[in-house]
Every structure is written in C-alpha cells, then in structure tokens.
Amino acid sequence: xxxxxxxxxxxxxxxxFLSKTMYLEDRTVRLQLWDTAGQERFRSLxxxxxxxxxxxxxxxxxxxx
Numbered sequence: 001x002x003x004x005x006x007x008x009x010x011x012x013x014x015x016x017f018l019s020k021t022m023y024l025e026d027r028t029v030r031l032q033l034w035d036t037a038g039q040e041r042f043r044s045l046x047x048x049x050x051x052x053x054x055x056x057x058x059x060x061x062x063x064x065x
Contacts, residue, residue: 012037015049 016035021028036046050056 011039014042014045 012035014037018033018035020031020033022031023029034049036042036049
C-alpha cells in the first residue's frame, strides 16, 4: 500500500488499521485493512472488529511450519 516492505518483525498489540482509497474503472473503492493481534489474550476483541466485514484475508508464514 505504501510501495515498500519492512522486514523487521513487530507484533501487533490489539489492532492496527490502514485505509486507502482506490479508483477502479468508474468506481471509487475504499479499502480498510485491519490487522488483528494473534496473541491469545487479544482473541476476545476480534469479533467486535470483524462484525459487518465483507472479506477476510488470512496471511501466515510458511517458513515456520
């Protein structure tokens, strides 16, 4: 989204949020990315953040399998 990648790892605490407006053909699309924390202590917060979501994207590291 910012045309760059930072490979230093820093765990998400709670929620991290990013918004971007994109123009696709004749439509304006507002993309919202919500990065939820993976730690067990934050799992109870996730349902309130994903309510009314249209799409979910799951990302994981296959090198640590």
